[in-house]
Amino acid sequence: MGCLTDIVSLNQAGFVKGRSIVENVLLTQEIVLDIRLRTKSANVVMKLDMAKAYDRVSWIFLMKVLRKIGFSELVIDMIFRLVSSNWGVKQGDPLSPTLFILTAEVMSTNLNALNLIRQFEGYGRPKWSPKVNHLSYVDDMIIFSSADVFSLQLIMEVLKKYENTSGQKINRDKSVVFMHKNVPGDVSITVEIVTGVIKQMHKMFAQFFWSNTIGGKSRHWASWNHLCLRVMEGGMGFGSLHDVSIALFCKLWWNFRTKPSLWSAFMVNKYCRKESPITVQKKQGSQTLKNMIQARNLIEHQIWWQLGMGNSQFWFDNWTGKGALYFTVEGFDESIQNVSDVVENGNRNMTKLNNLLPQDIVQHISATISPPRMDKEMDRAW
Numbered sequence: 001m002g003c004l005t006d007i008v009s010l011n012q013a014g015f016v017k018g019r020s021i022v023e024n025v026l027l028t029q030e031i032v033l034d035i036r037l038r039t040k041s042a043n044v045v046m047k048l049d050m051a052k053a054y055d056r057v058s059w060i061f062l063m064k065v066l067r068k069i070g071f072s073e074l075v076i077d078m079i080f081r082l083v084s085s086n087w088g089v090k091q092g093d094p095l096s097p098t099l100f101i102l103t104a105e106v107m108s109t110n111l112n113a114l115n116l117i118r119q120f121e122g123y124g125r126p127k128w129s130p131k132v133n134h135l136s137y138v139d140d141m142i143i144f145s146s147a148d149v150f151s152l153q154l155i156m157e158v159l160k161k162y163e164n165t166s167g168q169k170i171n172r173d174k175s176v177v178f179m180h181k182n183v184p185g186d187v188s189i190t191v192e193i194v195t196g197v198i199k200q201m202h203k204m205f206a207q208f209f210w211s212n213t214i215g216g217k218s219r220h221w222a223s224w225n226h227l228c229l230r231v232m233e234g235g236m237g238f239g240s241l242h243d244v245s246i247a248l249f250c251k252l253w254w255n256f257r258t259k260p261s262l263w264s265a266f267m268v269n270k271y272c273r274k275e276s277p278i279t280v281q282k283k284q285g286s287q288t289l290k291n292m293i294q295a296r297n298l299i300e301h302q303i304w305w306q307l308g309m310g311n312s313q314f315w316f317d318n319w320t321g322k323g324a325l326y327f328t329v330e331g332f333d334e335s336i337q338n339v340s341d342v343v344e345n346g347n348r349n350m351t352k353l354n355n356l357l358p359q360d361i362v363q364h365i366s367a368t369i370s371p372p373r374m375d376k377e378m379d380r381a382w
Contacts, residue, residue, distance in 0.1 A: 009108050010262045014138035015097040020255065022262035024135045025286055031132065033286055034125050041147040042179060048141045048159075049174035057103050059083050065103050097138055105161040108136060111143070112155055121148040128269045132262060138305060146211055147179065153185075156264055157266035188229055196240075205238075211221040247291050250294035256292065257303060258381035278324055300324075304382045310340030310372025312379040319379070320365060328361060343371050 004016045012155045013024040016364045057081065066076045079099070114120045122133055123144035134143045146152055163169055209227070211218035228243075229235025229321040256264045257277060271278050271289055278300055282290040305312040312319045313335045315326040326332060333356055336342065342352045348371050353362045372379075 001358070003140045004098065004101065008105055009112065011060070011112070011132070011134055012101055012104070012136040015101060021137055022252075023255065023261055024137060027132070027253075027266055028135055029288065030263075030270065030286060031123070031125070031144055041049035041121060041124075041151075044145045044147050044152070045178040046125075046143040046145070047176045047178070050139045050141075054187050057100060058165070061166045062099060062103055065106060080157040100139060103140075103166055103168075104136065104141075104167065107141075107158065108134065110162070112153070114151075114158070117154065120136055121146045121151045127223065128273060130262065130265055130269065132266070135262075136336045146338050147272065149243075155198040181224065186338065199223060245291075246295060246298070249291045250299045252288075253292050253299050254303065257300070262308075276313070276326070278316050278326070301310045304378045306382055307339060307369065307372045308376040308379045309351075309374050310338055310343060310379065312339050313337065314339050314341060317379075320361065320369065322361065322364065325357065325361070328358065329356070332356075346373060347371060 005018055010018055012020075013019045013021045032045060035045065062083065063076055063080055066079065067073075082095070083099070111134045115122060115133060123146060132142055133145060143155060143237060145155055159170060206227070207218075207224075225237045225240070226234070226242040228238045255261070256267060267289070268277070270287055278296065280293070282293040301318060302322050303318055304321055305317045307319055315332050316324050317339075318324055319339055322328075335350075336356065342349050342356070348366070350362075350366075353365065357365075
């Protein structure tokens with residue numbers, strides 16, 4: 001259903017077109033890295049699992065949700081006939097995730113509403129951080145809270161009310177509570193980064209290739225990196241997990257730079273408040289950020305911003321096709337933020353451009369790029 005993006009909150013990433021469940025996983029990692037930060041109470045992370053999520057949804061509750069959202073009675077009647085038939089909608093049915101996400105949006109909306117309660121003490125994070133108190137992965141959910149008793153009671157009331165009205169039940173055996181206590185000299189939770197995984201997997205692949213068993217001993221007549229070369233280059237054309245990893249982080253960098261999401265907003269506010277994403281360094285930050293910065297050198301110059309209304313960053317976005325202008329001048333005018341800042345009455349301010357940029361760049365812009373207009377759509381990345 002194409003309308004899910006307009007209905008379902010950004011906290012839900014699964015089975016919603018244009019959203020990536022990987023981003024919610026990465027956002028969870030970033031938030032957990034800040035678990036030692038606190039307000040008045042320690043931080044708490046709750047991982048919830050819904051018992052038989054698709055099979056337990058109340059049909060009556062589902063109909064009420066669809067009606068509240070604004071679906072027509074014709075569509076509601078059609079869905080009711082389907083779910084109340086002998087077959088019903090079970091796990092594995094293509095329609096199951098969509099209907100479940102719509103019902104789970106009730107709980108998500110109520111959890112988000114807790115942020116508006118003045119006495120609610122949320123998960124302790126830096127002030128600039130978005131107020132994210134939960135993330136959803138279709139039928140699983142992670143809730144971020146403080147250990148404040150009143151705040152936890154509010155969360156439990158939301159969960160209990162949802163269970164009573166929807167027919168859903170939280171599987172307490174598979175649900176986990178994760179808590180960090182700020183005790184001097186004691187780190188009760190450490191987030192360790194597993195290194196060398198790809199190298200070990202390549203070693204296992206090579207052992208299997210040369211001896212037909214994992215762990216088998218035989219002579220390796222060529223390195224695995226050599227076997228991963230294309231046939232025309234003398235290799236066997238095997239896929240390299242290093243290449244897969246690079247491709248993944250290139251895709252993440254593309255999403256980070258071009259697609260607004262909870263994860264990208266969090267990353268920008270956490271790591272890029274004082275400088276542009278194209279200049280931020282990896283000395284500090286999560287392993288995800290460091291890998292993305294490595295991928296930045298491969299992908300950033302290939303992102304081209306087609307001008308519409310001119311909201312692209314004048315110095316840091318590649319809107320000329322020649323890379324970021326930041327790297328073409330020794331110093332830059334910080335008062336110029338967007339491309340639209342050098343446009344007046346629908347025309348370029350050539351005096352400004354000549355003062356800001358080298359002559360060859362100005363000539364290129366004048367010859368090949370139409371000036372932005374406020375009546376157009378926002379700039380688009382290609």
